[in-house]
Amino acid sequence: MKVTIKEEKCMGCGSCPSLVPDVFDFNDDGFAYAKVDTVPEDLEDGVKEAIELCPTGAIVEEKSE
Numbered sequence: 392m393k394v395t396i397k398e399e400k401c402m403g404c405g406s407c408p409s410l411v412p413d414v415f416d417f418n419d420d421g422f423a424y425a426k427v428d429t430v431p432e433d434l435e436d437g438v439k440e441a442i443e444l445c446p447t448g449a450i451v452e453e454k455s456e
């Protein structure tokens with residue numbers, strides 16, 4: 392799966408980077424971003440949980456082509 396974060400929606404709550412630090416991190420502006428393009432299979436469950444828990448719905452799964 393692929394995942395991106397809509398920076399304009401992120402409120403920097405810190406949930407996703409603490410849940411899946413290998414996928415999400417904060418940029419210098421204090422917003423989260425996805426630091427990998429394709430999520431490793433063993434981290435997919437954590438990413439799905441992060442998507443559900445994001446209070447602003449900023450994390451979106453991209454359908455692979």
Ligand code: SF4
Nearest residue numbers: 401402404405407445
């Ligand atoms: S969980 Fe959502 S609002 Fe919180 S840091 Fe991640 S993208 Fe931003």
